[in-house]
Amino acid sequence: MNPRPVSPRPLRIALLGCGSVGTQVARLLDRDAEELARRVGAPLELVGIAVRDLGADRGLDLDPALFTTDALALVTRGDLDVVIELIGGVDRPRELVLAALEAGASVVTGNKALLAADGATIFEAAAKAERDVAYEAAVAGAIPIIGPLRESLAGDRVRRVLGIVNGTTNYILDQMTTLGQSFEEALAEAQRLGYAEADPTADVEGYDAAAKAAILASLAFHTRVTIEDVHCEGITGVRPADIVSARQMGCVVKLLAICEQYDTDSGPAVGVRVHPAMIRDSHPLASVRGAFNAVFVEAEAAGELMFYGAGAGGVQTASAVLGDLVSVARNRARDDVGPGETSHAQVELLPVGRATTRYHLAIDVEDRAGVLAVIAAEFARFGVSIQNLRQEGHGSDATLVIVTHEASDEALSATVDVLEGLEVVRAISSVMRVEGGF
Amino acid sequence: MNPRPVSPRPLRIALLGCGSVGTQVARLLDRDAEELARRVGAPLELVGIAVRDLGADRGLDLDPALFTTDALALVTRGDLDVVIELIGGVDRPRELVLAALEAGASVVTGNKALLAADGATIFEAAAKAERDVAYEAAVAGAIPIIGPLRESLAGDRVRRVLGIVNGTTNYILDQMTTLGQSFEEALAEAQRLGYAEADPTADVEGYDAAAKAAILASLAFHTRVTIEDVHCEGITGVRPADIVSARQMGCVVKLLAICEQYDTDSGPAVGVRVHPAMIRDSHPLASVRGAFNAVFVEAEAAGELMFYGAGAGGVQTASAVLGDLVSVARNRARDDVGPGETSHAQVELLPVGRATTRYHLAIDVEDRAGVLAVIAAEFARFGVSIQNLRQEGHGSDATLVIVTHEASDEALSATVDVLEGLEVVRAISSVMRVEGGF
Numbered sequence: 001m002n003p004r005p006v007s008p009r010p011l012r013i014a015l016l017g018c019g020s021v022g023t024q025v026a027r028l029l030d031r032d033a034e035e036l037a038r039r040v041g042a043p044l045e046l047v048g049i050a051v052r053d054l055g056a057d058r059g060l061d062l063d064p065a066l067f068t069t070d071a072l073a074l075v076t077r078g079d080l081d082v083v084i085e086l087i088g089g090v091d092r093p094r095e096l097v098l099a100a101l102e103a104g105a106s107v108v109t110g111n112k113a114l115l116a117a118d119g120a121t122i123f124e125a126a127a128k129a130e131r132d133v134a135y136e137a138a139v140a141g142a143i144p145i146i147g148p149l150r151e152s153l154a155g156d157r158v159r160r161v162l163g164i165v166n167g168t169t170n171y172i173l174d175q176m177t178t179l180g181q182s183f184e185e186a187l188a189e190a191q192r193l194g195y196a197e198a199d200p201t202a203d204v205e206g207y208d209a210a211a212k213a214a215i216l217a218s219l220a221f222h223t224r225v226t227i228e229d230v231h232c233e234g235i236t237g238v239r240p241a242d243i244v245s246a247r248q249m250g251c252v253v254k255l256l257a258i259c260e261q262y263d264t265d266s267g268p269a270v271g272v273r274v275h276p277a278m279i280r281d282s283h284p285l286a287s288v289r290g291a292f293n294a295v296f297v298e299a300e301a302a303g304e305l306m307f308y309g310a311g312a313g314g315v316q317t318a319s320a321v322l323g324d325l326v327s328v329a330r331n332r333a334r335d336d337v338g339p340g341e342t343s344h345a346q347v348e349l350l351p352v353g354r355a356t357t358r359y360h361l362a363i364d365v366e367d368r369a370g371v372l373a374v375i376a377a378e379f380a381r382f383g384v385s386i387q388n389l390r391q392e393g394h395g396s397d398a399t400l401v402i403v404t405h406e407a408s409d410e411a412l413s414a415t416v417d418v419l420e421g422l423e424v425v426r427a428i429s430s431v432m433r434v435e436g437g438f
Numbered sequence: 439m440n441p442r443p444v445s446p447r448p449l450r451i452a453l454l455g456c457g458s459v460g461t462q463v464a465r466l467l468d469r470d471a472e473e474l475a476r477r478v479g480a481p482l483e484l485v486g487i488a489v490r491d492l493g494a495d496r497g498l499d500l501d502p503a504l505f506t507t508d509a510l511a512l513v514t515r516g517d518l519d520v521v522i523e524l525i526g527g528v529d530r531p532r533e534l535v536l537a538a539l540e541a542g543a544s545v546v547t548g549n550k551a552l553l554a555a556d557g558a559t560i561f562e563a564a565a566k567a568e569r570d571v572a573y574e575a576a577v578a579g580a581i582p583i584i585g586p587l588r589e590s591l592a593g594d595r596v597r598r599v600l601g602i603v604n605g606t607t608n609y610i611l612d613q614m615t616t617l618g619q620s621f622e623e624a625l626a627e628a629q630r631l632g633y634a635e636a637d638p639t640a641d642v643e644g645y646d647a648a649a650k651a652a653i654l655a656s657l658a659f660h661t662r663v664t665i666e667d668v669h670c671e672g673i674t675g676v677r678p679a680d681i682v683s684a685r686q687m688g689c690v691v692k693l694l695a696i697c698e699q700y701d702t703d704s705g706p707a708v709g710v711r712v713h714p715a716m717i718r719d720s721h722p723l724a725s726v727r728g729a730f731n732a733v734f735v736e737a738e739a740a741g742e743l744m745f746y747g748a749g750a751g752g753v754q755t756a757s758a759v760l761g762d763l764v765s766v767a768r769n770r771a772r773d774d775v776g777p778g779e780t781s782h783a784q785v786e787l788l789p790v791g792r793a794t795t796r797y798h799l800a801i802d803v804e805d806r807a808g809v810l811a812v813i814a815a816e817f818a819r820f821g822v823s824i825q826n827l828r829q830e831g832h833g834s835d836a837t838l839v840i841v842t843h844e845a846s847d848e849a850l851s852a853t854v855d856v857l858e859g860l861e862v863v864r865a866i867s868s869v870m871r872v873e874g875g876f
Contacts, residue, residue, distance in 0.1 A: 142594075153757070154765065155761045299757060302754050304748065306744070308746065309743035310742065319737060322592070324593075
């Protein structure tokens with residue numbers, strides 16, 4: 001328990017990208033140099049920062065000679081211990097990360113797009129080079145979720161992961177819920193406050209959450225899932241009527257990243273999907289407000305766990321990057337390497353049509369005798385069992401609010417298609433999945 | 439990422455103690471042998487189980503020859519890779535753990551009492567033997583909190599940890615809040631349901647939470663804290679009046695384990711305390727119900743994080759034990775060792791008298807002109823500033839409800855002592871700290 005001796009050899013660190021996260025990482029590396037050296041067991045020396053624009057003012061008090069626009073030359077200089085990749089995108093960072101590993105450096109990255117698109121290539125290269133790749137910052141900012149899934153739950157069986165992993169969409173849905181705003185109004189407000197980008201597509205269409213879902217599912221189920229495998233629906237179709245319907249059922253609407261293990265006739269299978277869903281008010285995820293993130297894990301032995309915190313922001317993500325840096329630098333100081341990724345399970349991926357969940361439907365109908373029987377018959381025809389039915393209003397305003405038992409996506413879709421063609425149905429005003437138990 | 443080759447050498451595991459957690463560990467080791475072998479990279483072989491009573495029926499389908507009453511002979515047999523200690527207590531497990539380390543085994547333990555009493559001895563022995571000691575199960579059952587504090591937040595500065603780390607007391611306070619029960623009624627109910635032991639002292643007096651607080655503070659602040667350093671108040675003095683007062687303020691009463699870093703004139707200092715406190719309804723800890731646990735962490739860069747889950751129970755704690763087992767077994771398979779404990783900070787421990795927080799007081803007073811001035815003068819005399827004051831009732835039933843600004847424990851105690859002696863004060867019906875912002 002004595003202070004661990006600090007090795008005379010400093011570990012050489014390079015930073016790729018110096019935006020909001022990179023700037024914070026550089027600042028903290030400098031400010032906390034002494035403390036980090038103690039935790040690692042060796043001093044950390046920032047030897048280069050690759051940027052696009054040498055002239056930008058980042059408010060950092062660093063030697064200008066550290067900055068370069070030639071990232072590839074930096075990562076291949078041959079004497080680096082750790083490369084921190086904070087560029088974003090897929091092709092260019094892949095090239096740089098692979099070059100860094102081949103040149104003998106471990107890698108810390110916050111790049112969810114790269115890992116969700118082609119993590120296998122990165123992890124294979126790391127195994128071959130006997131170096132670490134750490135990526136806590138890629139999912140849910142500073143919230144430790146990669147570490148717990150990799151390490152703490154390594155002796156358990158994860159059954160389901162439900163994540164609120166995109167702060168922009170959670171903020172928008174929260175505004176729609178608490179203020180009754182439309183999607184468009186809430187989005188405009190989020191853009192005004194800087195919670196949503198000028199082009200919000202990646203967030204509101206669910207692509208950002210889908211990349212994180214692929215990473216979480218790969219870890220949780222020890223298998224390989226890419227973003228191509230994730231069924232993805234965003235929140236652009238969520239209407240005030242859905243929010244109101246959810247409220248009447250004691251639920252809130254959240255954009256969820258859902259990773260589930262199923263037992264099928266041919267063995268275990270994994271389904272990964274991102275879509276808006278209703279969850280009951282008493283579920284721990286329901287109280288995740290504003291731009292916060294949370295990941296809810298159901299494991300066989302551990303039961304229900306939840307990890308909660310700020311999902312994004314430069315300084316929060318920098319905390320995750322530095323945590324990873326300490327881990328991989330400790331390994332480099334001892335010429336060691338962590339356990340690496342395991343994808344031994346190679347579980348079958350279930351298409352979304354076969355995923356089962358509960359559904360909420362609000363159906364505007366003609367209020368006359370026999371309507372309910374006609375509609376119930378269609379549900380029965382496709383094997384979708386009704387758990388709960390409530391009729392609201394009367395006359396021309398009658399609405400049937402239905403919650404089903406667990407049904408497959410394809411059975412539900414087929415039912416909805418037929419219902420829409422029925423004469424007695426005026427409109428289906430809301431169809432939404434219900435998750436997290438009801 | 440091909441399946442990692444499974445080493446031909448099995449790792450030899452011994453289990454000390456076979457109560458509810460140990461039985462689950464033995465069962466899962468057997469049932470999940472193949473999966474665990476893949477995750478570790480080597481098969482795990484349970485070679486011995488030390489118990490007190492060879493005749494007890496544990497419902498395990500294991501070779502009776504595995505069981506022994508001679509734990510010391512088991513841990514010193516010389517060929518063990520990992521010893522899992524689940525005995526409880528301090529002196530006997532310390533002897534066994536030290537013997538196991540000296541004989542070359544790494545240790546997984548869920549023993550909070552041992553680590554809180556004398557973790558330094560254990561961690562020094564582990565460093566000397568170049569073996570791991572892992573203890574995720576010692577705090578908050580299956581909730582990964584040790585790992586995140588050790589690894590994920592290693593690059594950040596933790597400012598404060600607030601934990602609900604005892605399920606029994608959380609259940610009792612929850613019953614008092616939701617059903618209006620007295621402490622005695624809620625305790626009896628908890629005992630009937632098996633949430634509280636026949637002798638509930640360790641839980642209701644806060645000792646169990648204090649042991650966990652010592653462990654969390656040591657990790658969070660990279661220093662050494664023992665249970666002796668923890669100021670501890672249990673919940674036996676919490677009255678229905680406190681619960682009602684909390685409710686009127688939009689708060690709930692929780693037993694909190696609080697670890698804080700202060701900046702004092704002589705540098706950083708750490709204060710660790712366990713006591714009932716009011717927290718506002720909107721704080722994430724307020725919604726932790728029943729026997730659940732949660733640990734709320736405030737870090738400089740990461741911001742606010744919360745870790746939530748089932749706090750106890752044999753199978754949940756077994757999940758944490760197995761997660762640790764996979765980690766240390768991976769290291770043993772590679773003849774490697776993890777980073778070990780760091781206590782380099784050696785921060786000063788602040789006595790509770792100097793800890794600062796807000797206070798809630800309910801003071802029954804005579805309702806006559808000048809009373810408020812008399813009382814306010816006493817607060818002012820001790821430098822305790824009043825943030826909020828509300829007078830309830832009138833005539834002989836008048837009650838002043840006061841919330842102070844941050845004040846030191848000693849200043850508040852001195853104020854209360856003087857108030858109790860004032861002629862205009864009939865009684866002080868509630869004094870409780872207010873935590874987590876207000």
